[in-house]
Amino acid sequence: MSVSSILNIAKNAVYAFQTSLQVTGHNVANVSTKGYSKKEAVLTEATPIPTSIGLLGDGVRVKGIIRYYDKYLEDMIAGKRTSLEEARVKQTYLSRIESLINEDSSGLSQALTDFFNSFHEMSLDPLSLAARTQVLLKGESLAGKIRYLYENLKDLQAEIDRNVGLEVEDATRILKSIAELNVKIFEGGLSGSEAGDYMDQRTELLKELSGKLKVQAFEDSEGRLTILTEKGRVLVDGGTYLPLVTVMDSETGYSKVGWKDLTGTVVDVTSEISKGKIKAFLELRDSALPDFVADLDLFGQGLVESVNAIHKSGYNMNGGTDVLFFVQPAGGYAKQIDVEACIKGDVRNIAHTSDPEEEGGNDICLSLANLGTSTIPALGSSFVDYLANLSSKIGGTLRAAKDTFTFEEETMGILEKQRESVSGVSIDEEMANLIKFQYAYQAAARLFTVADELLKSLLEAV
Amino acid sequence: MRISDNLRFNLFKANMLKIKEQMDKTQEMIASGKRILAPSDDPVSAAQGIKFQAELSLNTRLKTNLERAKMLDSLYETALNSIHDLLSEAKQVAIEQASDTMEESTRRSSAEVIKGIIEQLVTIGNTRSGETYIFAGKKPTAAPYTLNDDYSATFNGTEETNSIYASGTQQIRFGMSGSEVFTDSDLGIDVFSVLKGLKEALEANDREGIRSALDGLNEALSLTEKNISYVGTHMERVESMLSEKETRDVNLNEILSELVDADIVSLVTELNMLSTAYQALLYTMEKVKDLSILNYLR
Numbered sequence: 001m002s003v004s005s006i007l008n009i010a011k012n013a014v015y016a017f018q019t020s021l022q023v024t025g026h027n028v029a030n031v032s033t034k035g036y037s038k039k040e041a042v043l044t045e046a047t048p049i050p051t052s053i054g055l056l057g058d059g060v061r062v063k064g065i066i067r068y069y070d071k072y073l074e075d076m077i078a079g080k081r082t083s084l085e086e087a088r089v090k091q092t093y094l095s096r097i098e099s100l101i102n103e104d105s106s107g108l109s110q111a112l113t114d115f116f117n118s119f120h121e122m123s124l125d126p127l128s129l130a131a132r133t134q135v136l137l138k139g140e141s142l143a144g145k146i147r148y149l150y151e152n153l154k155d156l157q158a159e160i161d162r163n164v165g166l167e168v169e170d171a172t173r174i175l176k177s178i179a180e181l182n183v184k185i186f187e188g189g190l191s192g193s194e195a196g197d198y199m200d201q202r203t204e205l206l207k208e209l210s211g212k213l214k215v216q217a218f219e220d221s222e223g224r225l226t227i228l229t230e231k232g233r234v235l236v237d238g239g240t241y242l243p244l245v246t247v248m249d250s251e252t253g254y255s256k257v258g259w260k261d262l263t264g265t266v267v268d269v270t271s272e273i274s275k276g277k278i279k280a281f282l283e284l285r286d287s288a289l290p291d292f293v294a295d296l297d298l299f300g301q302g303l304v305e306s307v308n309a310i311h312k313s314g315y316n317m318n319g320g321t322d323v324l325f326f327v328q329p330a331g332g333y334a335k336q337i338d339v340e341a342c343i344k345g346d347v348r349n350i351a352h353t354s355d356p357e358e359e360g361g362n363d364i365c366l367s368l369a370n371l372g373t374s375t376i377p378a379l380g381s382s383f384v385d386y387l388a389n390l391s392s393k394i395g396g397t398l399r400a401a402k403d404t405f406t407f408e409e410e411t412m413g414i415l416e417k418q419r420e421s422v423s424g425v426s427i428d429e430e431m432a433n434l435i436k437f438q439y440a441y442q443a444a445a446r447l448f449t450v451a452d453e454l455l456k457s458l459l460e461a462v
Numbered sequence: 463m464r465i466s467d468n469l470r471f472n473l474f475k476a477n478m479l480k481i482k483e484q485m486d487k488t489q490e491m492i493a494s495g496k497r498i499l500a501p502s503d504d505p506v507s508a509a510q511g512i513k514f515q516a517e518l519s520l521n522t523r524l525k526t527n528l529e530r531a532k533m534l535d536s537l538y539e540t541a542l543n544s545i546h547d548l549l550s551e552a553k554q555v556a557i558e559q560a561s562d563t564m565e566e567s568t569r570r571s572s573a574e575v576i577k578g579i580i581e582q583l584v585t586i587g588n589t590r591s592g593e594t595y596i597f598a599g600k601k602p603t604a605a606p607y608t609l610n611d612d613y614s615a616t617f618n619g620t621e622e623t624n625s626i627y628a629s630g631t632q633q634i635r636f637g638m639s640g641s642e643v644f645t646d647s648d649l650g651i652d653v654f655s656v657l658k659g660l661k662e663a664l665e666a667n668d669r670e671g672i673r674s675a676l677d678g679l680n681e682a683l684s685l686t687e688k689n690i691s692y693v694g695t696h697m698e699r700v701e702s703m704l705s706e707k708e709t710r711d712v713n714l715n716e717i718l719s720e721l722v723d724a725d726i727v728s729l730v731t732e733l734n735m736l737s738t739a740y741q742a743l744l745y746t747m748e749k750v751k752d753l754s755i756l757n758y759l760r
Contacts, residue, residue, distance in 0.1 A: 099500070120527055121523075123636075124636070127603060360594075360624070392506060395502045423466075424467070432755065
């Protein structure tokens with residue numbers, strides 16, 4: 001017990017409160033930093049010194065910096081992120097499909113009714129070239145709208161495919177960063193404000209990665225994060241990472257997701273991804289969009305085949321018969337649907353009568369007009385009903401996706417709130433701490449003066 | 463629960479966005495006047511909307527069909543009335559000339575009147591509407607009647623006529639063939655040969671021939687009257703179908719409006735409520751923002 005030990009206590013206290021002030025400042029500075037967890041300098045009583053009168057306190061020490069962090073909560077957020085991002089992508093892209101199929105923009109059912117109505121007009125005066133030209137124009141317009149919708153759906157499919165590539169690329173970037181942070185955290189030791197900040201960054205990256213695909217993650221005893229795919233393939237282990245890559249599927253021309261193992265061999269893991277943004281993109285590209293394209297194809301097929309079957313049987317103004325109205329496409333109906341060139345060249349080639357003797361007959365026009373309301377066997381319903389069902393199909397799918405997204409977003413909101421209440425920075429709280437530490441610092445500084453005066457009076461006494 | 467600054471601002475932001483999104487949607491509904499902006503707003507009603515819209519288009523189309531049928535009927539009506547007048551005139555001539563007191567010369571000159579009537583009937587038989595010969599059946603591009611040198615007439619059209627759709631499933635006749643206007647094979651009537659017979663009887667000063675032609679003329683007149691009443695009935699039917707279509711038109715528009723149109727009054731009320739909520743939110747934020755320890759630290 002000496003005056004110098006008082007100086008020592010003062011020195012340690014000043015150091016401790018300075019640290020506390022710095023950590024408080026760090027907290028305030030990061031009040032808006034995404035993924036930041038509030039830090040605190042933990043102060044502890046210094047080991048007491050044994051003296052003749054017993055153990056005597058030796059001031060304060062900084063034990064370390066802790067993060068306000070709930071691991072369970074962070075894991076839940078990472079997991080939730082997977083389903084939230086999946087729902088978000090589905091909602092966004094199904095909305096895009098809806099806006100394409102929506103009658104207001106596609107005008108498909110209007111074009112369809114117009115087309116069949118033009119046969120009604122032609123039935124009034126089967127030999128009128130004006131009425132025939134209308135049939136041609138409405139036919140071309142309908143075919144054009146089907147092709148346009150097909151192209152748009154295909155474009156969207158290609159865009160989604162590019163997104164798969166971008167997401168996979170981004171996932172690999174994250175894996176690389178996590179591996180690098182693992183090294184920094186390992187080297188920096190587990191305590192200290194710096195390691196805590198690295199951990200915050202890594203948690204944020206893990207959440208981002210979880211948004212893309214479902215992963216399993218756990219920390220080892222040294223604080224390094226190991227990340228596995230849901231099927232147990234290693235993505236990050238300590239300082240090394242195994243990248244995800246895209247592989248072109250030669251059959252479809254679209255990207256598949258590959259995983260490069262230690263030997264550099266790429267394994268196709270596309271089917272192993274069951275959740276997340278990448279899964280949503282894969283599902284839209286390989287299931288939802290092809291489904292709508294197939295529906296459109298069937299519609300095109302029903303149209304081409306039913307109109308052609310009747311048209312072929314009739315005679316036209318040039319006396320010809322066995323003429324097709326729509327081109328019989330070699331490949332997809334929706335892709336290639338168009339009015340026959342000979343009809344485009346001469347509207348007299350549109351058939352109107354089943355009896356070549358009755359040059360002014362209109363029975364073929366009537367049969368064609370009637371197609372507009374009759375049940376088409378290939379579709380199982382009328383054309384209009386088929387389009388109405390298509391519209392309600394995308395509407396229903398999107399609505400379900402929107403509901404899922406709202407639900408996921410709300411759950412995420414609750415989790416984020418909880419996280420914020422654990423790890424978030426409150427300026428008021430920090431300010432209170434600031435004042436507390438400031439006073440403590442001033443008091444400790446005062447101790448220097450006291451010790452100084454004590455020493456001075458001792459020296460003067462000599 | 464600790465409320466961090468982030469949480470406070472995020473909550474404010476989230477609430478603001480939520481209200482803004484609702485306001486945006488409401489505004490869009492008011493501007494477009496539609497309750498359903500996309501199928502996902504109400505998949506079932508959207509699908510029904512498409513079906514009813516298609517039915518409305520078809521209904522409008524069928525109305526045009528019926529109007530054209532009505533127009534054509536009035537052409538037939540005019541033509542048939544003229545035929546009736548001409549036949550009555552021929553009958554008058556026949557009655558006069560059948561009298562025992564008539565001389566050969568008057569009968570011969572009357573034959574000229576009948577020739578004129580035959581010529582006019584051929585002209586009526588070749589009436590056109592636009593490019594179409596209305597009595598030609600299914601051969602509308604060529605004149606259905608040719609007048610021969612001996613004042614007989616040859617029919618070149620077809621007996622059958624076209625039909626058109628008057629509803630989704632029902633067809634109505636669209637046109638009359640000359641064959642049913644000037645001949646009736648069941649009763650063995652042929653207007654042109656009756657007139658030709660009359661003309662020849664007059665020329666030959668054959669009183670019996672004139673008398674028997676008179677019988678034929680009576681039958682021809684009753685055939686024409688039957689046809690006039692047929693056209694009248696047809697026209698009435700077309701008109702009643704037309705008014706059905708008009709009613710359906712109104713109905714469909716009502717149904718569509720119920721399905722997809724927005725209730726502007728309630729939407730405007732909703733918009734007002736939203737804007738009040740928005741103002742309240744801004745007000746509370748203003749208040750909450752001031753509640754910071756920083757305002758008390760100097």
